[in-house]
């Protein structure tokens with residue numbers, strides 16, 4: 001469903017993403033893990049067509065991001081690191097607007113919006129102005145706009161950052177629900193970036209760990225922790241392995 005082939009992004013001398021390849025099948029829920037600056041956001045922005053790779057390409061639901069960019073983009077629901085919410089719009093009108101720009105047919109927009117709001121627990125606040133909502137609810141709006149066109153692939157960039165513990169639990173539950181199919185719907189493929197390890201343990205079944213732009217681990221979560229190590233220990237070990245000795249000692 002998602003295939004990254006040697007994705008590389010350079011900004012001047014900085015190699016933000018360095019020859020990253022992976023394949024993610026239908027219905028998989030993958031944690032894209034790494035410390036700050038590892039290249040998670042840049043990789044997601046390449047997959048979603050927001051920045052062009054310097055090298056490599058990606059294929060989303062069979063559509064190459066270079067040769068078939070519109071279809072590739074349409075197959076993705078994307079929650080960016082900072083979602084472009086319009087604070088003066090109501091929840092419903094904003095999600096309807098996103099449905100329109102994602103080419104949901106006019107006659108199908110109303111039910112699509114209602115369904116997205118329902119799935120994200122927003123039905124009761126649909127007439128509220130986004131700017132008056134709590135951060136947790138604004139993040140729900142971000143998820144609703146990502147799923148309104150029923151994309152087969154969901155790409156979520158640090159979906160719980162900045163939320164309080166209750167909101168974090170609610171958003172994690174919501175993502176788990178979105179990852180499991182509703183009746184009559186096919187399963188979403190979900191990639192979620194985070195540097196919060198319990199988040200991965202709560203939601204994901206597979207882990208891709210990146211560090212300094214490179215993929216360093218790509219394994220089922222169960223296999224990573226099978227040796228008795230916690231994900232936390234695995235993470236620290238892999239990251240420190242890459243650090244120069246003097247840096248690791250300081």
Ligand SMILES: Nc1ncnc2c1ncn2[C@@H]1O[C@H](COP(=O)(O)OP(=O)(O)O)[C@@H](O)[C@H]1O
Nearest residue numbers: 011014016034035036037038039040041042043
């Ligand atoms: N637009 C940009 N211009 C220059 N450098 C960038 C840009 N975007 C990201 N970077 C650099 O690329 C690296 C990876 O960043 P990013 O993908 O945001 O990492 P992460 O999301 O894992 O924290 C960092 O060193 C960051 O400073």
Ligand SMILES: [Mg+2]
Nearest residue numbers: 040041042081
């Ligand atoms: Mg990031």
